[in-house]
Amino acid sequence: MEFMLSKNRKVKLALGFNDVSLVPSLSTIDPVDTDVSFELGGTRYELPIIAAAMDGVVDVRIARLFSEFGGLGVLNLEGIYCRYDDYDEILKKIVESDDERVTGLFQKLYQQPVLPELIEKRIVEIKSGGLKAAVSLTPAGALKFAEVVEQAGADVLVIQSTVVSTQHRSKSGGVLDVAKLISGLTIPVILGNCVTYDVAYAQMEAGAAGILVGIGPGQACTTRGVTGVGIPQITATADCAAARDDYFEKTGRYVNVITDGGMRQGGQICKALAAGADAIMTGSIFAGCPESPAAPYHWGMATPDPNLPRGTRVKSSVSVPLKQVLFGPSSVTDGTQNLVGAIKSAMGLCGAETIREFHETQIAVSLSFMTEGKQLQMSQRVGMGK
Amino acid sequence: MEFMLSKNRKVKLALGFNDVSLVPSLSTIDPVDTDVSFELGGTRYELPIIAAAMDGVVDVRIARLFSEFGGLGVLNLEGIYCRYDDYDEILKKIVESDDERVTGLFQKLYQQPVLPELIEKRIVEIKSGGLKAAVSLTPAGALKFAEVVEQAGADVLVIQSTVVSTQHRSKSGGVLDVAKLISGLTIPVILGNCVTYDVAYAQMEAGAAGILVGIGPGQACTTRGVTGVGIPQITATADCAAARDDYFEKTGRYVNVITDGGMRQGGQICKALAAGADAIMTGSIFAGCPESPAAPYHWGMATPDPNLPRGTRVKSSVSVPLKQVLFGPSSVTDGTQNLVGAIKSAMGLCGAETIREFHETQIAVSLSFMTEGKQLQMSQRVGMGK
Amino acid sequence: MEFMLSKNRKVKLALGFNDVSLVPSLSTIDPVDTDVSFELGGTRYELPIIAAAMDGVVDVRIARLFSEFGGLGVLNLEGIYCRYDDYDEILKKIVESDDERVTGLFQKLYQQPVLPELIEKRIVEIKSGGLKAAVSLTPAGALKFAEVVEQAGADVLVIQSTVVSTQHRSKSGGVLDVAKLISGLTIPVILGNCVTYDVAYAQMEAGAAGILVGIGPGQACTTRGVTGVGIPQITATADCAAARDDYFEKTGRYVNVITDGGMRQGGQICKALAAGADAIMTGSIFAGCPESPAAPYHWGMATPDPNLPRGTRVKSSVSVPLKQVLFGPSSVTDGTQNLVGAIKSAMGLCGAETIREFHETQIAVSLSFMTEGKQLQMSQRVGMGK
Amino acid sequence: MEFMLSKNRKVKLALGFNDVSLVPSLSTIDPVDTDVSFELGGTRYELPIIAAAMDGVVDVRIARLFSEFGGLGVLNLEGIYCRYDDYDEILKKIVESDDERVTGLFQKLYQQPVLPELIEKRIVEIKSGGLKAAVSLTPAGALKFAEVVEQAGADVLVIQSTVVSTQHRSKSGGVLDVAKLISGLTIPVILGNCVTYDVAYAQMEAGAAGILVGIGPGQACTTRGVTGVGIPQITATADCAAARDDYFEKTGRYVNVITDGGMRQGGQICKALAAGADAIMTGSIFAGCPESPAAPYHWGMATPDPNLPRGTRVKSSVSVPLKQVLFGPSSVTDGTQNLVGAIKSAMGLCGAETIREFHETQIAVSLSFMTEGKQLQMSQRVGMGK
Numbered sequence A, B, C, D: 001m002e003f004m005l006s007k008n009r010k011v012k013l014a015l016g017f018n019d020v021s022l023v024p025s026l027s028t029i030d031p032v033d034t035d036v037s038f039e040l041g042g043t044r045y046e047l048p049i050i051a052a053a054m055d056g057v058v059d060v061r062i063a064r065l066f067s068e069f070g071g072l073g074v075l076n077l078e079g080i081y082c083r084y085d086d087y088d089e090i091l092k093k094i095v096e097s098d099d100e101r102v103t104g105l106f107q108k109l110y111q112q113p114v115l116p117e118l119i120e121k122r123i124v125e126i127k128s129g130g131l132k133a134a135v136s137l138t139p140a141g142a143l144k145f146a147e148v149v150e151q152a153g154a155d156v157l158v159i160q161s162t163v164v165s166t167q168h169r170s171k172s173g174g175v176l177d178v179a180k181l182i183s184g185l186t187i188p189v190i191l192g193n194c195v196t197y198d199v200a201y202a203q204m205e206a207g208a209a210g211i212l213v214g215i216g217p218g219q220a221c222t223t224r225g226v227t228g229v230g231i232p233q234i235t236a237t238a239d240c241a242a243a244r245d246d247y248f249e250k251t252g253r254y255v256n257v258i259t260d261g262g263m264r265q266g267g268q269i270c271k272a273l274a275a276g277a278d279a280i281m282t283g284s285i286f287a288g289c290p291e292s293p294a295a296p297y298h299w300g301m302a303t304p305d306p307n308l309p310r311g312t313r314v315k316s317s318v319s320v321p322l323k324q325v326l327f328g329p330s331s332v333t334d335g336t337q338n339l340v341g342a343i344k345s346a347m348g349l350c351g352a353e354t355i356r357e358f359h360e361t362q363i364a365v366s367l368s369f370m371t372e373g374k375q376l377q378m379s380q381r382v383g384m385g386k
Helices: A060-068 A088-096 A099-109 A116-127 A139-151 A178-183 A197-205 A223-227 A233-251 A266-274 A322-327 A339-349 A372-385 B060-068 B088-096 B099-109 B116-127 B139-152 B178-183 B197-205 B223-227 B233-251 B266-274 B322-327 B339-349 B372-385 C060-068 C088-096 C099-109 C116-127 C139-152 C178-184 C197-205 C223-227 C233-251 C266-274 C322-327 C339-349 C372-385 D060-068 D088-096 D099-109 D116-127 D139-151 D178-183 D197-205 D223-227 D233-251 D266-274 D322-327 D339-349 D372-385
Strands: A002-006 A009-013 A020-022 A027-029 A038-040 A043-045 A049-051 A074-076 A134-137 A156-160 A167-169 A189-194 A210-213 A256-260 A279-282 A363-365 B002-006 B009-013 B020-022 B027-029 B038-040 B043-045 B049-051 B074-076 B134-137 B156-160 B167-169 B189-194 B210-213 B256-260 B279-282 B363-366 C002-006 C009-014 C020-022 C027-029 C038-040 C043-045 C049-051 C074-076 C134-137 C156-160 C167-169 C189-194 C210-213 C256-260 C279-282 C363-365 D002-006 D009-013 D020-022 D027-029 D038-040 D043-045 D049-051 D074-076 D134-137 D156-160 D167-169 D189-194 D210-213 D256-260 D279-282 D363-365
Touching: A002 D233, A020 A266, A027 A339, A038 A256, A049 A060, A060 A074, A060 A116, A060 A322, A074 A116, A088 A099, A116 A134, A116 A139, A134 A139, A139 A156, A139 A178, A178 A189, A189 A197, A189 A256, A197 A210, A197 A233, A210 A233, A223 D266, A223 D339, A233 A256, A233 A266, A233 B002, A266 A279, A266 A339, A266 B223, A322 A339, A339 B223, B020 B266, B027 B339, B038 B256, B049 B060, B060 B074, B060 B116, B060 B322, B074 B116, B088 B099, B116 B134, B116 B139, B134 B139, B139 B156, B139 B178, B178 B189, B189 B197, B189 B256, B197 B210, B197 B233, B210 B233, B233 B256, B233 B266, B233 C002, B266 B279, B266 B339, B266 C223, B322 B339, B339 C223, C009 C233, C020 C266, C027 C339, C038 C256, C049 C060, C060 C074, C060 C116, C060 C322, C074 C116, C088 C099, C116 C134, C116 C139, C134 C139, C139 C156, C139 C178, C178 C189, C189 C197, C189 C256, C197 C210, C197 C233, C210 C233, C233 C256, C233 C266, C233 D002, C266 C279, C266 C339, C266 D223, C322 C339, C339 D223, D020 D266, D027 D339, D038 D256, D049 D060, D060 D074, D060 D116, D060 D322, D074 D116, D088 D099, D116 D134, D116 D139, D134 D139, D139 D156, D139 D178, D178 D189, D189 D197, D189 D256, D197 D210, D197 D233, D210 D233, D233 D256, D233 D266, D266 D279, D266 D339, D322 D339
Parallel strands: A009 D363, A027 B167, A049 A279, A074 A134, A134 A156, A156 A189, A167 D027, A189 A210, A210 A256, A256 A279, A363 B009, B027 C167, B049 B279, B074 B134, B134 B156, B156 B189, B189 B210, B210 B256, B256 B279, B363 C009, C027 D167, C049 C279, C074 C134, C134 C156, C156 C189, C189 C210, C210 C256, C256 C279, C363 D009, D049 D279, D074 D134, D134 D156, D156 D189, D189 D210, D210 D256, D256 D279
Antiparallel strands: A002 A009, A020 A363, A038 A043, B002 B009, B020 B363, B038 B043, C002 C009, C020 C363, C038 C043, D002 D009, D020 D363, D038 D043
């Protein structure tokens, strides 16, 4: 929906998680009969929840756990794990720092160079025993390290920055030709992030096997406050999904839309999938798990930026083991555990057997979710804090 | 009102209690001259407020009290009252549990089997002395126990789950054929819950004497946060009421629309009735009454779910006796007492002699209720907390 | 603006104070050159701010003060002043009661009968020395006491209830024929309250010299929470002003629209006047003045209702003398002092020389007032609380 | 977007910072290649951020610092610096006053007359060593002192009041003929404030080199609460920018639109520029810098008004040096440092090489910014408070 901001300027209405809910359908389905898998680069993944490439969320161990669960935990190859061989000490420093000094500490720690031999080492560690390795690089890192990544045997490469542009201009050169890079690789590439139809379509044309949707919505990201740039996730997901559907109709190639960021509860994950996502990526939900590398802390990829850090170290409340967060049983009622169960439950209520059927769900928009819904959550949170 | 979410996807605007208010009419009527009754299965009920089938809200004693008041208090036949003969001890355990352990306790207590002989016993206890018994079962429970319920002499059977679908698919079988069940019973059946025109119409076609409207709005229910599914109550009620009116026009049979959940004050009950409900169902309003079985606690039907509990134990502030909550006089000014008086007062201002006339009330929508209205309530709550 | 709630039901968008702001005009005017007076029943009043008929706001002394200032302070003839000759003791009891017992105390105190001789006495006391007396009665009171009021020499009679209907139905009889009553009186009558075009027009046809606009918006009134009935004040005022303009065009008689309730700051008063009001009525703004009869408390007219009290005793923070609240100078910057100065300042910015010109002001609607505007107010309040 | 408020009255939807976000573009650009300069009166300024003419924000030293940075810090010529030769003692009194007495203190201190010799002295002090001097006067002050200002060699004159009208009426005379004044001066004049197309266009026709946009949005200004007058900044900026574009098309003269007030973070500044501003003016952001004259306090120009003060003394949290606030590096992630870096980063994401290209950015509107966005900011603020 568009309307006029001024005499000569249109604005577009955009919706986020708290603005919408899913409409149950006439026909329902038994949750146990639903299928939540998605396919990426010829491989089927049973778990539509991907762990984000944040140093406080995914280390080698977590990457392996996600692969065991049938999913993907993405290791950030430009984070501390490929800058330091013995990273335990580094994590300890971060966990023990106080709030005031931690941004400076990040800025210092991330100045250490990324080592190609550590990239190779981490990929081998993840894959050991036949598991899948998903890893991430920035566009600048991809120029340098994409070849190493492929040779080390990674299964999925994520190229991720605040935005990854197929049409980037820089007078200093060094611009990544995304399409050329992808065409030179044999492994599937996920590109991110984007929030609009046009950029999503261009990334698909550049050969992406998946695209990450979301600028600034995550808990550890402050891009929106710092630069004013961003789109709420429901509209961003639906617009990028429309690009996917059009691209699929034209080319026959189905590219995965992966909503990345802003989800803290099962309900929000269900909304992202119903809005058009094939899978979702999240970090903060897992940061409180006991297996988490820097529990209870995590931080964003833009946090260590030396000039304009756009993220904070966030403290999560202590949670249950990762497996219980993903598959239950849930011991709480606030939607933070048994995420797969929540998805299956929502698909059952909306009569969707697969996630692609779930994309047909009717969505309702309401002012009152802000009050009805949130009030409830707030009172529960208060109650649980006791 | 619909508008475009993306290139190929529409969304529908939906409204909740806090978004609307009722417009007084040109012609007014003396509140004492209003009639708030409704008819269900040939019986007239003077009280349009039904107590919800929650173990913390309705036991045998409360069910009898509601019948004495001319209304219905629904006993949950799959709750603790039909799992344990001596349930006082069980209630005591729940009341004495702390917040952290109570979800686990619920999950354990509700694993005890439901006993047909206790179903029969409770119905007989409620009816003793000529009172009416309304009882509830889940669809799975209805497959097993509907016959027992009818034979025991229940007057109204509520078949209730998060949604009750007339078109449910399950590979493991055991699906309830709602229409067949109803046609085999002689007592009126209320089906629930639903939130859309299509499902409401299908439930009427299946023979329902009443339908329950509401998914996720209640204080003790977190379906919306956990699964993202739900519709705000004003739109849900108005849509289901439109189905009732169309079905009535086509068949001549009038099916009761009963708004279930999300109401804490008289004003919200009035809004539900004006939006199209013939009666309303609520639990939390009564949980603080001294007669309440687990006062001051109550909990939802989805709370004990072993895998994905979607509800919490909620603590209410201590209230006045049930009769005063329903019929006054009110000793407070926040709309939580004399609910029938509030309905009659609103009907007077809107010039409606009967609830079916009240369905013609004009409704206003406003952003400002969120601020004007709520601010007031908040300041009062703060003031009263002292 | 109307849109569809369901298949067959329209709802109307309504706006409140926090939703709007006033647009400054191309042409501005010196505030000292503006004229804020209004005319009622042939008399010109210099002060467009009327003190509400609340026992905690207007006693004989305050009524006299308002008349001296060129305005009207309305004495409630069915309040404690005409039930008790020595009311000081009664006020003291109310002030000294605690929050929990005060509703019951009100219910008891207001059961004492209203005495015609006290009505006469109070009117004479107010008028002493040539001042104007404005007094209020409920419709039921008007049936009994209107004649006494006129004979005692009152200058303005306000007939006020939650709504005053020209088409009220009651099987028990005793319905006030408003038009007949007014035609039998020689003094101007203000009727209230109403919130819609139709009712406003009907009250003008019944002979009202002024109408009060507002149901449930006041700080001491909880009608909206208790019954769900009400309309936000900007839309209510604009709709009733449209009725006034149409009635004036048809009959040549100009009836005053008086916005009643919901205003706490100069900015809200300015918005009401710009939305179409000729004057405004408020109680809570004056309750904190040292001259106030039950300072720092006040309460609403529906507070003492024996069955369904719809109002609370509200505590105000201590303020400056009444004259300073009305005419300044202001020692604070939150809009609670120098209300007339604020009106003149707004009229200057909007280029209006008279209040009827002020009715032409363009109004802007915004979501962001809820955040931009209110955030500011909140931070100030926090700052001032220290 | 307009819609009907009542039968005969339209209202216009207006948007503020919290309602919108910027949509990243298909084509992006390296932030280091962006150009943030603007041109005023033939001089190019590298810094599009102007320090507001508030006594607590700009003294001679800060004015010089801004000029050194390539920008403008406007000295208020009717503030304490031109009323008192030794102003340090005055600032000390203000800083040491308590909250309750400070409004009265302001009212007293600002009664001292403005001295022409101090005006001259301050301008000479600022310009010493070849720097630029920007100074401000009210319309009344401009009548008296504009000549002195020009003769003293000021480079930019700002004529500023709540609104500066080209069509002001006053029976007491003394009205500034803005067009005549400007035509008699050789230095560029910035007029302010305005919020609508019509007034912006009229100010351009009167010869303004720049216009200030914003009524009531600033942290130290309460015009909106006191008088109800104001327009949220995104709509105000876009409307005034539309006037600039139309005026430019007609006359070939490009007038700068300068958004003034309401911005606390880089993201809000980026939004103002994308909405059509050529530069922005802010005070509160700098008030916490150690160089600030009354750190950590500042106050608005309408604060000392003797009758209707419309502003408060605001306390800022202590910040980093001014240079770091403007150019970084940032040690925090909340958008309050490295403002120029934030602008360049946003321009890069939106593919804009110059600020005039940035005016083409697509803007999204969302309810959810109020929740998604603000929640984030709030949790961070809470986290940082510890």
